[in-house]
Amino acid sequence: MAGGQFTKAQIVPIDGNGRKTPIECMFNPREYTISRSVDWKSQNSDTSDTGNKVFVGGSAATLTLELFFDTYARRQSAGAVEDVRKYTAPLWALTQIGDKETDRASALQKNRPGKVLFQWGSTWHFEAVITSMEQQFTLFMPDGTPVRSVIKVSLEQADRSTAFHGASGGTSTYHVSQGIRERAAQRGFVGDLRATSFGKGS
Incomplete structure (x- = not known):
């Protein structure tokens, strides 16, 4: 960004x-x-029911x-x-x-x-x-x-x-994603982040 x-x-x-x-x-x-x-x-295998992998x-x-x-x-x-x-x-x-x-x-x-x-x-x-x-x-x-x-x-x-x-x-995709999750948690949101303004792409 x-x-x-x-x-x-x-x-x-x-x-x-x-x-x-x-x-x-x-x-x-x-x-x-x-x-x-x-x-x-x-x-x-005669020693294992699951066989040898x-x-x-x-x-x-x-x-x-x-x-x-x-x-x-x-x-x-x-x-x-x-x-x-x-x-x-x-x-x-x-x-x-x-x-x-x-x-x-x-x-x-x-x-x-x-x-x-x-x-x-x-x-x-x-x-x-x-x-x-x-x-x-x-x-x-x-x-x-x-x-x-x-x-x-x-x-x-x-x-x-x-x-x-x-x-x-x-700055990585993970850091951005983690920030979105933290802000959502602070507001008490626990649903699918993709369906809200938290997770929408640009």
Whole structure:
């Protein structure tokens, strides 16, 4: 948060030549989820009812989030409302086949979508590939133009150096979140903070 303004989350396209122009989120996500599975299998055992657990491998972390777009709320006048697809099209472009890349194992040239970097200020980043995207339109103008939309995105970790938290000593998402919880507790609020002014994104 700089100068009283919330830092905007952004998705940065990445190709072989480095980062491209960031795609700034119109509104910061209300929440996001990081998950990872660890694979075990059970071997039959005559000494344990649960069998022997054998580790067979892990998997990349997955980040899922919803992004909100609303040009109706940002309209300059009643008759000047932009098509929300103007702002969501760059995200869809990230799922399309781009420039050719060399497969290191086979040395073949293959077309594929590029990697992306989900970044929210300096607290952390998540370098990944987009594995799924779903868009829902929820508000329309009389002529059918969509002006409000929610995009659900799933990203899978593509870089071992992905940082899940910021550098120590700096303002982090955790500190902001903890402050919200403390203020809510002081006012005796114990419900879902996401449904109140305490937990709304910007």
